Amino acid sequence: MSLAITIRRALGERRLEVDLEIADGERLVVIGPNGAGKSSLLRSVAGLDPIDSGRVTFGDEIWDDAATGEHRPVESRRLGVVPQRDALLAHLNVLDNVAYGPRSQGVSRREARRRAHRELERFHIGHLADARPRSLSGGEAQRVAIARALVAEPTALLLDEPTSALDLAAKAGVRALLTAATTATARPSLIVTHDAVDALTLGDRIAVLEEGQITQIGTGRELAAAPRTGYVAELLGINLIRGSLNGSTLTSGNFELTVGAHDLPGGEAIATVRPRSISLHRARPEGSPRNVWQSRISSIDRTADRVRVRLVDPVEIVVELTAAGLDAIGVGEGGEVWASVKASEVSVTGG
């Protein structure tokens, strides 16, 4: 069943005005800068904060209707919620934390623990069952929180910055776990984040929330290709290149990229490159950049004084430069250009 959200709510000086619909099995990411109202949105969808006007419905269940005053309290929405951090109850061990949801819904202690065990095993963290939350690392605690959110077969998943409190290596693990946990299910997921990599890897669609308003919504590719605000361009306009990392070289198909300093062990990884850090040239450039390759321009998007050029073959990449810069190169759509980027401008994160 789909989650339909229409929320109007005062947020200090500003207003939160959001209309979203999340389909069955869809992962919708809401991304925005700090203070945009992301957490307030999530709290209102959960039923923890009241709305001034609007409606929140799940299928034909009315969760909130400001017009009629109808309100289904959070404990009756059967949600799976994963907060940014400190999700676990400190005085219970991991197993009882995961069993807490089923227990609250009236399942016997024995059965709740059995289900909790099965869920922990599913995420390969069965060995943590007896551990106290305080003794877990950030990544382990977040895995447990995800297992706990999923154990009771929730109607919908609400994730509040699920990776932002983690270090780089733990981020990758939790992201992979979330991807696995939200793929091929019928439930809608709402993921709030300010991390572009989270948004691009987890989101089927991305909604951009700025100052309480949705400024753009679409797939990551759509947003990256034609960002409508400076924030979107800056944040989501980054290029992601998936590949396998070996030392300082990331290989993606027949494309090789030399990346900047990192402390990842290697294996599956994602390289991120900002469109502005790539230069275009008519002929093969001389000099220091470690990454130089020849490519073809598939499209040119002139929005303002900046121009976004999409390159294809051997790799899809967006380059941003000034209109004057592009004119100086003098190559149009379909033409061949040389691209270059310094290794230090290419950062990697776990895939």
Added chain:
Amino acid sequence: MSRRPSTIPRLLIVPAGLAVALFALPILALIARAPWGELTSILSDDDTGRAVGLSLVTSLITTGIALAIGVPLALVLARTRLPGRRIILAVCTLSMVLPPVVAGVALLSVLGRRAPLGRLLDDWFGVTVPFTGAAVVIAQLFVAMPFLVITLESALGSVDRGPEEMARALGARPWRVLTTVTVPSVRSALLAGTVLTWARAIGEFGATITFAGNLPGVTRTLPTETYLALQNSPDRALMLAVIQVGVCLAVLIALRRRWVPAITGGRP
């Protein structure tokens, strides 16, 4: 644990030492002057037995009632937007700063036989509260329960609400959230408040003697017994005092391990 080098003026050691002397000297003097030879005879005499028994029973009943109504009061004050909650909190904790004898007079003025509520109870049910065991408990509650309420209310006000919200999101209803999350999260404060309330109750004297009198075996608690003993057998008073110091010390030591987190706010 390593100590950081001192950063306070050395001269402060003098007033600090004076403060320590103020607390330590009377206790030491008490122990030195007590007639230890009479310990067994005083402990085994009927008057002492009755007073000790009454003090233990009434202070434990007081502590039980304080938990039953004081914990809900703290929850209501800390977790609702009741209008005038600040004023209610002030009224409910005023007795902490009142002279206990004033508390006793105040209780008499509502429950005394000629007072409005006292007369109603007498006319309708033939119940007289003053100068009974019930009066002892009411006097103790009046002066001791605020310690529980104020300790718990401030802990509830400062505890992170995140875990409670998570519990609700997981489907826990209000009673379950209260018993499995809220109460465990303020466990140290609850324990500290309970101990403070019990200690204040078992030591209560002024309000008790004013409101409940000193009928042997009925309302004559250990502090009253001690005060009366001072008039005619000071040695006995000394010995009773030492016994009470011993009981309080034993409780403090027994609870020390669990009690420390409440004070330091950290781990044991």
